[in-house]
Amino acid sequence: MTIKRWTALLLAALLALGLTACQDGKSVMGSLVEVQTDDNGNLTALVLELEGKRTGVLLAEKTGLWPLGEGSWTGEEAMEAFRKDLQPGNELSAWCYPRKEKLETAEGESIPAYWGQSIRIAGILKRNARTLRDGTAVDVMENGSHGDNRTYRLPDGTELLRVTDSGGPENHYVMGQESLHDLSEAAQRKIQAYYDAQEPLYDEEEELEKSYAAYLRLGEEFSCDWIQRDVSPCASSERVLYFQTSLTLPLEYGGRISYEVRLGAAFHRETGEKIDNWDLFAVPEEEVRRRFPALCGWVEEPELQRAMSGALDPDWFVFFPEHVSVTFPPGSLPGEENVYGISLNYKDAPEGFFQPWAIPQEPVT
Numbered sequence: 001m002t003i004k005r006w007t008a009l010l011l012a013a014l015l016a017l018g019l020t021a022c023q024d025g026k027s028v029m030g031s032l033v034e035v036q037t038d039d040n041g042n043l044t045a046l047v048l049e050l051e052g053k054r055t056g057v058l059l060a061e062k063t064g065l066w067p068l069g070e071g072s073w074t075g076e077e078a079m080e081a082f083r084k085d086l087q088p089g090n091e092l093s094a095w096c097y098p099r100k101e102k103l104e105t106a107e108g109e110s111i112p113a114y115w116g117q118s119i120r121i122a123g124i125l126k127r128n129a130r131t132l133r134d135g136t137a138v139d140v141m142e143n144g145s146h147g148d149n150r151t152y153r154l155p156d157g158t159e160l161l162r163v164t165d166s167g168g169p170e171n172h173y174v175m176g177q178e179s180l181h182d183l184s185e186a187a188q189r190k191i192q193a194y195y196d197a198q199e200p201l202y203d204e205e206e207e208l209e210k211s212y213a214a215y216l217r218l219g220e221e222f223s224c225d226w227i228q229r230d231v232s233p234c235a236s237s238e239r240v241l242y243f244q245t246s247l248t249l250p251l252e253y254g255g256r257i258s259y260e261v262r263l264g265a266a267f268h269r270e271t272g273e274k275i276d277n278w279d280l281f282a283v284p285e286e287e288v289r290r291r292f293p294a295l296c297g298w299v300e301e302p303e304l305q306r307a308m309s310g311a312l313d314p315d316w317f318v319f320f321p322e323h324v325s326v327t328f329p330p331g332s333l334p335g336e337e338n339v340y341g342i343s344l345n346y347k348d349a350p351e352g353f354f355q356p357w358a359i360p361q362e363p364v365t
Helices: 003-021 075-084 185-197 204-221 285-295 302-311
Strands: 026-037 043-050 053-058 064-066 091-096 101-104 110-131 137-142 149-153 159-165 225-236 240-252 257-268 323-328 340-345
Touching: 026 053, 026 110, 043 091, 043 110, 053 091, 053 101, 064 075, 159 204, 185 257, 204 225, 204 240, 225 257, 257 323, 285 302, 285 340, 302 323
Parallel strands: 053 110, 064 110, 159 225
Antiparallel strands: 026 043, 026 091, 043 053, 091 110, 101 110, 110 137, 137 149, 149 159, 225 240, 240 257, 323 340
């Protein structure tokens, strides 16, 4: 992990501790609608709007100002980057002292205001960033430093689709599990390269079009759709480090109903080489396909077992410390419109079913 990233994480931790300590502080969030300065050009106040309600944030000499994203800035650099992003429509988040003051806006309106302890840029608005098939312009609110957290919305502010895509496993830790950073640099680079080169798991433009079509169909009943992709470590053995990719996609567009697909990947912990998931079993692929659904214990219908055997994709095997699971996506099994999941505990598997070196160790507690 780079020094810059450690600096950003440390800063976030310190801010979180500070917020926890100030139990009677006040959080103010919203889109920037006005910037006020004194005669020398120094920032004095910001006006934020959330759901039609405006609130002022007053700036003092010691108010902390933080740009969006990762970095280790000097005070002047942070101020310069912060002021650069003070554009109308951008999202800001402020932690303030609780005492209410009054602020007069440029339009002469008197609004409640609070003295800011720390203020950060929470999102950058990019207008007309996409054009839909029917010519409709769509704005994008980017809430991540690398564009990995974004919301597509219409010019009137209606949110169509939120996307959170973390990329590879370099930023994820799971308590008790080994992570990417526990491996050698060479192995880390190999695994990172695999995820960097991975084919897209969804068509973002097509998902946006589907959400927009649902909005046109549902009108006021429409709810913003959501996509999330996350890669995290899930188990490890003496030879293997396992990761799972969790992908959440809309099941019914505009209806807040989603489904999750889990994909598993295994890597040699010394070299970072990808291991074929079929090679984690000590028996041939045909036997795994035939026996795995039945071994799980609760799939009794022979017809469903046969359907699972035929549909089984090796990437659906996700290895956890005590079991391996398979998630069948909607439509992958005849008559099953929803997700169907099965799992097998290693202790319940026949002797010689898994490679001994593939069975994960108990997580560190």
